[in-house]
Structure formats: C-alpha cells, structure tokens
Amino acid sequence: MTRFPDHLPEALRTLQADEIAGNRAVLEREGLVTDDTHFSYVGLDEADKRELFAGGRPPRRVRSFLIDMATGRSHDTVVEPATGVLVSARELELDVDGAVPVVLREFSLVEEVVHRDERWLAAMAKRGLTDVSKLRVNPLSAGVLADTERGRRIQRCFTFVQHTPEDLGWAHPVDGVTVMVDVVTGEVLDVVDYAELPVPAEEGNYHLPEWRGPDREGLKPIEITQPEGPSFTIDEHGVLSWAGWQLQVGFDQREGLVLHNIGIDDDGETRPVIYRASIAEMVVPYGDPSPQRWFQNFFDGGEYLFGGFANSLELGCDCVGDITYLDAVVAGNDGAPHVIHQAICIHEEDAGILWKHSDNWNGSSETRRNRRLVVSFFMTVGNYDYGFYWYFGLDGTIEFEIKATGIVFTSSYPGEGYPWATEVAPGLGAPNHQHLFSARLDMMVDGHRNSVDEVEAVAVPRGADNPSGTGFTQSFTRLSSELQAQREADNRRGRVWLVTSEERRNRLGRPTGWVLFPEGGPLLLADADSDIAARAAYTTKHLWVTPYAPDERYPAGDFVNLHRGGAGLPEWTAGDRPVEASDLVLWHTFGLTHFPRVEDWPIMPVDSTGFVLKPHGFFGRNPSLDIPAAADHCAPDHHASAGHAHPHDAHH
Known part of the structure; x- marks a missing residue:
C-alpha cells in the first residue's frame, strides 16, 4: 500500500x-x-x-x-x-488570461482619484453631500468588462457616508451612483448616476457601547482548562499528531489553511486518507440585477486572496481553551516577508457524546464522550468575516465548517415589495446573495488509485422481492469519467459520494472507502447564460472529479480578476478524462444562500456551512472502542432523580 x-x-x-x-x-x-x-x-x-x-x-x-x-x-x-x-x-495578456489579483495600492488610489472627479462631486452635491472628507469610496472588482473597457484594469466603485471616524459607514450607502476607475492610469472613466435614492440616516454603530446599550446580565463564566496540556504535538514542519490522526498544517496567501498528508492510525499503521485539502475558491454573487449592482460578484479567493487577510487571533475571544497558535508568513505587496501573528489556532474541544448504550439484557451501561481537534483561522475581506474550521474526530470523522459573520453589504431600499433585497433598517437594504465555496480534496484513500461511486437511498416497489412493501435499499453508480462525475446533491435521495481504494480491501473483502456527505444547499442561482455563471462555473455543480494534474489548482482558473469566464473546471473537464481507478481530486461546492434578515443588522450573527467526510468500510470495526471512560464525570455512584443531580454530585 x-x-x-x-x-x-x-x-x-x-x-x-x-x-x-x-x-x-x-x-x-x-x-x-x-x-x-x-x-x-x-x-x-x-x-x-x-x-x-x-x-x-x-x-x-x-x-x-x-x-x-x-x-x-x-x-x-x-x-x-x-x-x-x-x-x-x-x-x-489581460483580455485573454485575466488580471492578477487586487493589490492594496488600488484601495487607497481609488478614493484619491474619485474625490477629485467633477462628475462624481456633482452627483454627490445633488444629494446634499458636499463634505468630501465624510465620503468613503468602496472599490470593487469589476467583473466582466464592457467592450469600451477592454484592456484596462478596472475597479467599479460605490460611495458610503461616514459621519465621524467612529461611524459605521455601511449604514449609509449613497446608492444609485457607480464610478469606473482605471487603477493603472488613475482615470475616472465614467460616473453613472442611475437613480437618486435617499441615503439611510440611522446609525449602526454596534461597536460603540453607548449605541448598543448595557450588557446583558446573568451570564456566568465558562472556563475550559486542560491541566496536563493538550493531547496533540506539532513539529517544526507543521506536522500535527493527535489521537491517531496525523496531518501537516500549512498556510497560503490565496487559500489560507492548506492541510497535507492527512492519515489516521489503524493498529499501529498510519493509513493515508487525503494528500492535500484546501478551500481553493469562494465567490459571493449578489442577486440584485439593478443597473448599479449587476456586476457585484466577488471572488474572495482569486480576486482578493483571502489568506492574506487573515486575522491575528486573540485568546478568549477567537479561541478558548488550551490554545496553540501558529504565525503565518506571507508576502506583502513589496514582495518582502510579512508575519501575521497568531493566524492559525489549534486546540481540542468537547464534542458531546461519542457513543452510548444502556443494555436491558446484560445490564451494561457505557458512555464515551467525543472530542475533536480543531484547526482554524479567521479572515476579513471588506464587509464580511469568515472563520475556516477543520475538525478531526475520534471516530475518524473529518468535518469542515465556514462561519460567516461581519456586515451585510448594504444598499438603499427603494420601497415595499422590492424583490432583490431585504429592508434591515429604515430605508436600508441588504441585497440577496450567496457565498459559494470550493473545497479541493486531493484524495488518497489507501493509495493513489481511487474510484468514486454515487450512493443513493432507493425505495423498492412492492413486488416479489418486497411483498410487504417495507423494503428499501441503496444504489451504487460508478462515476467513470469527468463529465459523468459533474453531479448535484439530492437530499431527498440521501445522495452521497463514496471514494474507494483500488489497492486495499477490508476484513470483509470489500474496498476500503471514505464518504463525502454534502449539505446539498442551492447552487448558483444566476441564469446559466449570465457573466457570473461563466466565470464561476464551478458553482453550477456540487461535485466535480478530475484526475490529478499539478497545474489544476483553482476551480475558476488562475487569474479570475477581469476574466471573461470558462477557465478552470469547465475547461479541464471538457476532454472527459477517465476518473476510475485513478489519482483523483474531488472539487466540492457548498455554501450559503443568504436572504438577509432584520436580525442580521448591524452585525450578522454567525451563519454556518460545510461538509462531512466519514470512513466507510475503512476500518474493521468502530475505531473509537479504545477511548477510555471519563471516570471523573461518569462515576458509577452518580444518580439523578427527575432530571436533577443530587446536591453532592454537583461537586464531583
């Protein structure tokens, strides 16, 4: 093997x-x-x-x-x-290859240039906005360029009012005006005043204690301690070992966390599961087709490089418990090394019940608590903040979770019944949008020769084999080529994808495997002929499968910024290469479809999305049978009456 x-x-x-x-x-x-x-x-x-x-x-x-x-x-x-x-x-070649990602200089340059433009100044004055020092210009990736813009490096810009340096400018969009800026020549190419909409007046300064009001009372401290330290070790190359798991933790300016060489112990043997795992792209397509907003589709990976916007994490706020932090070293726009201190958080956390049974026949009662290893980082791109969390469980489960929070992108709300946005405060809109991610999973289940089966629940009609009509079973469909392996999830059928080894069988004589459980949320909701559907074609399927190729790294292509579309997965898979008994890469699309709520303003509580991978015939039995009982919490003399512990038990 x-x-x-x-x-x-x-x-x-x-x-x-x-x-x-x-x-x-x-x-x-x-x-x-x-x-x-x-x-x-x-x-x-x-x-x-x-x-x-x-x-x-x-x-x-x-x-x-x-x-x-x-x-x-x-x-x-x-x-x-x-x-x-x-x-x-x-x-x-810009019109062929697309453009390199946005650099920091463009953010400051755009505001400088726009603040001097007479057309923009006139549009602001028409709205009674004459104090330029209070007007923030928000540069945004331009999407597909019009013919008159070809060959240029463009940003499209919105304006927001920030009344004071402490004010949350997102509360006051100056909607209806879009500015096109060539960030190389420093020219304002056009200012289009589409509609004169009121600037929302209500503040959203959640970060100011005097604005949000007194803190809630009655919350007692939760303290998480590990007196003997964590159960994991990590070496100078980032190789992390924990409870039978072994993986290498890395960091990339574009993808953020990158995990290599994920394997798990089985009776003293470290068996490979995944060679490389990362979130290779994410796009936020907005669903307001109005003239000033049609282009709002932001690739936080390919256009902005979300790894470079990683936060420096703080103990007790971002991570709680016995924490190991790792710094991330990235390059600044000057090409020199730049350290993001405490960018990666590694810790263990309790994860509820692992397994439990009280047997009526033999009188046994056994319970084991689960814990999981967490490897995470948080980043901020513009208005949104995202946490990326990889979880590894004692039973072999691998989970990935995105935690989305921050500030919803805002607009003016034109009036009751507007279908493309939610009114979250008086006159303040938040457009409908999606957050669609692509996990690149370079699989290595017991070797390099893997295959993928689509597994579904099957209702069997009443008949000779099912006379009572109560039988149901599973179907297994081999995905043998790239075009066949472009699949959509179907939760009504319990559809999952099973990756099996062609090199190893379990003790029952069947191929060892690992199964991907998708959440099955909505895919891209834009029209199939839209610009964003061409640029983010990966978002049109929940699963793509390709044979490993070292230059196939990003599902929407290497250069997403200003690209016309068609790069990445649709281009690679057009040849319909075989993917059976091969060195395989799974590309899994997942994400959130967000119709904002009033409760998402002024700062959005975390919304989560992700996926799960579990062993399927990989082990010979439950791999967590060797987890010891938590004797200090599950002592045999602990009894409860009517759901309440005896007073003396509270101190055990």
Missing part, C-alpha cells in the same frame, strides 16, 4: 521568510521588479506529487504574480530561491 514518504513534510512546509526574500531578490536581479512593481501573490509552487512519491527531492519553488502599476504589465513567475534560478516568467 502507498504511504506518505518521510521527506514530504520538508517538501510541503509553508513558505518561509528567507524563501520569500530570496524570491524577490531573484526577480529584482532579472529586471522584473521596479519601483512600481507590486507583488499580487507569492506562494509555494508545490512539486508534482508523482515525483515526490517516486522519491524525488526537487528544489522548492516560489510562484509570484506581479503587476507594474505604472504600465499595467503583469507577470506569472516561478523562482528557485535556494539556487537563485528564475525558472519561468510569462507576461499576461
């Missing part, structure tokens, strides 16, 4: 500060870095895993996306910092 080679942790560890600095030095030496060059992305260009598993030890490489903000010229480069070699440098 294929195992993880010992040299993988070194080959796949997170990019280091000296490598980031060395990458910049090579690019500067080769004349690719000038005073106007901004590094849009810098990340580990992972080696082909086939070479790594064959025993190869290729030099570590760094991939960068560069843009000269004076000329707009952009490059995709690969460097070997240890040898000082420039491996490749390709200049991008």
Whole structure:
C-alpha cells in the first residue's frame, strides 16, 4: 500500500521568510521588479506529487504574480530561491488570461482619484453631500468588462457616508451612483448616476457601547482548562499528531489553511486518507440585477486572496481553551516577508457524546464522550468575516465548517415589495446573495488509485422481492469519467459520494472507502447564460472529479480578476478524462444562500456551512472502542432523580 514518504513534510512546509526574500531578490536581479512593481501573490509552487512519491527531492519553488502599476504589465513567475534560478516568467495578456489579483495600492488610489472627479462631486452635491472628507469610496472588482473597457484594469466603485471616524459607514450607502476607475492610469472613466435614492440616516454603530446599550446580565463564566496540556504535538514542519490522526498544517496567501498528508492510525499503521485539502475558491454573487449592482460578484479567493487577510487571533475571544497558535508568513505587496501573528489556532474541544448504550439484557451501561481537534483561522475581506474550521474526530470523522459573520453589504431600499433585497433598517437594504465555496480534496484513500461511486437511498416497489412493501435499499453508480462525475446533491435521495481504494480491501473483502456527505444547499442561482455563471462555473455543480494534474489548482482558473469566464473546471473537464481507478481530486461546492434578515443588522450573527467526510468500510470495526471512560464525570455512584443531580454530585 502507498504511504506518505518521510521527506514530504520538508517538501510541503509553508513558505518561509528567507524563501520569500530570496524570491524577490531573484526577480529584482532579472529586471522584473521596479519601483512600481507590486507583488499580487507569492506562494509555494508545490512539486508534482508523482515525483515526490517516486522519491524525488526537487528544489522548492516560489510562484509570484506581479503587476507594474505604472504600465499595467503583469507577470506569472516561478523562482528557485535556494539556487537563485528564475525558472519561468510569462507576461499576461489581460483580455485573454485575466488580471492578477487586487493589490492594496488600488484601495487607497481609488478614493484619491474619485474625490477629485467633477462628475462624481456633482452627483454627490445633488444629494446634499458636499463634505468630501465624510465620503468613503468602496472599490470593487469589476467583473466582466464592457467592450469600451477592454484592456484596462478596472475597479467599479460605490460611495458610503461616514459621519465621524467612529461611524459605521455601511449604514449609509449613497446608492444609485457607480464610478469606473482605471487603477493603472488613475482615470475616472465614467460616473453613472442611475437613480437618486435617499441615503439611510440611522446609525449602526454596534461597536460603540453607548449605541448598543448595557450588557446583558446573568451570564456566568465558562472556563475550559486542560491541566496536563493538550493531547496533540506539532513539529517544526507543521506536522500535527493527535489521537491517531496525523496531518501537516500549512498556510497560503490565496487559500489560507492548506492541510497535507492527512492519515489516521489503524493498529499501529498510519493509513493515508487525503494528500492535500484546501478551500481553493469562494465567490459571493449578489442577486440584485439593478443597473448599479449587476456586476457585484466577488471572488474572495482569486480576486482578493483571502489568506492574506487573515486575522491575528486573540485568546478568549477567537479561541478558548488550551490554545496553540501558529504565525503565518506571507508576502506583502513589496514582495518582502510579512508575519501575521497568531493566524492559525489549534486546540481540542468537547464534542458531546461519542457513543452510548444502556443494555436491558446484560445490564451494561457505557458512555464515551467525543472530542475533536480543531484547526482554524479567521479572515476579513471588506464587509464580511469568515472563520475556516477543520475538525478531526475520534471516530475518524473529518468535518469542515465556514462561519460567516461581519456586515451585510448594504444598499438603499427603494420601497415595499422590492424583490432583490431585504429592508434591515429604515430605508436600508441588504441585497440577496450567496457565498459559494470550493473545497479541493486531493484524495488518497489507501493509495493513489481511487474510484468514486454515487450512493443513493432507493425505495423498492412492492413486488416479489418486497411483498410487504417495507423494503428499501441503496444504489451504487460508478462515476467513470469527468463529465459523468459533474453531479448535484439530492437530499431527498440521501445522495452521497463514496471514494474507494483500488489497492486495499477490508476484513470483509470489500474496498476500503471514505464518504463525502454534502449539505446539498442551492447552487448558483444566476441564469446559466449570465457573466457570473461563466466565470464561476464551478458553482453550477456540487461535485466535480478530475484526475490529478499539478497545474489544476483553482476551480475558476488562475487569474479570475477581469476574466471573461470558462477557465478552470469547465475547461479541464471538457476532454472527459477517465476518473476510475485513478489519482483523483474531488472539487466540492457548498455554501450559503443568504436572504438577509432584520436580525442580521448591524452585525450578522454567525451563519454556518460545510461538509462531512466519514470512513466507510475503512476500518474493521468502530475505531473509537479504545477511548477510555471519563471516570471523573461518569462515576458509577452518580444518580439523578427527575432530571436533577443530587446536591453532592454537583461537586464531583
């Protein structure tokens, strides 16, 4: 059976500060870095895993996306910092390749430029807004460009009023005005005044104690302690070991958390499950088709690089308990290393009952509590905040959860019955939208040769084999090619996807496997012929399956910004490659469809989405039978009457 080679942790560890600095030095030496060059992305260009598993030890490489903000010229480069070699440098063609992700300079530049534009000033004055110092200009990715905009690097911009430096500007959108800015030339190309809508006046300053009112009383402290410390260990390469699990924790400026070499112990043998797991893309398509909002579709991965916006986490607020923090090293727009302190949180948490039974025949009563290992980070992109949580359980379950919070994007609310938004405060709207993520799961269930079956519940009609009509069963459909493996979830049928090994069988003689349980929420709700459907085609199916290819990394393509669409998964799968008994990558689309509530304003309580992976015939029996009883909490002399513990039990 294929195992993880010992040299993988070194080959796949997170990019280091000296490598980031060395990458910049090579690019500067080769004349690719000038005073106007901004590094849009810098990340580990992972080696082909086939070479790594064959025993190869290729030099570590760094991939960068560069843009000269004076000329707009952009490059995709690969460097070997240890040898000082420039491996490749390709200049991008904007109208063909798309553009490199947004750089920080664009955010400040846009407001400077717009504040000087006479057309915008006139549109604001018409609304009685003459104090420019109180007007915030919000630069937004432009989507698909009009013919008159081709060849330019565009931001489309909205305006908000911020009455004081402490004011929440999202409460006061100046709706109906859109500004198009060329961020390379610094030109305002157009100001379109579509509609004159009232600016909502009510404040939303939830962050100010005097605004939100007194704190709720009566909440007693919850303290989580581990007097003997955590049950996991982590080494210098990020290899994390816990309760039979082993995985390598990494971080990328685009994808955020990246987990490699996920395996689990089975009677002393670490068996592989997943080679690489990440959230490879996310898009937030908005559902208000009005002239000023039709383009609102933000790729927080490909356009903004959400990993680079990771928060520095705080004990007791973001993470509670016995916490291990890891810093993340990313590149700034100057190409130099930048440390995000305490970006990754690792801890254990109680997860309720693991298994339990009180037997009426033999008198036994056994209960085991579950706990899980949590690896997480939080990031903020504009108005929204997202927590990314990977959970590993004692029974072999892997779960992923997104926690979405922050501020809903706001608009003016035109009036009762407006179908594209919710009125969340007087005159303040929040447009309908979705948050659609793509998990890239490079599977390795007991080796590199895996297959996928779609498993469904089947109601069997009354007949010779089912005379009482009470029988039901399962169907298994092999997904043999890429086009056949473009699937939608169906919760009415209990549809799941089972990944099985072609190299190993369990003690009952059947292929070992791992099953993906989708939530099955709505896919992209935009029309199939819309611009966003072409750009975010991955959101039109819950499952895509492809054979492993080292250059197929992002489901909407490498360069999403200003791309016309069709890149990524639809392009790769057009050839309908076979995916049976192959080295497989699963791309799983999941997410939230958000029709905002009044209760989501002024700050949104967490809304969650995710998926679950569970072993299916992977083990010979319940793998958590060896979990010891919690004797300090489940002592045999603890009895309850009418649901209440005896007073003396409260101190046990």
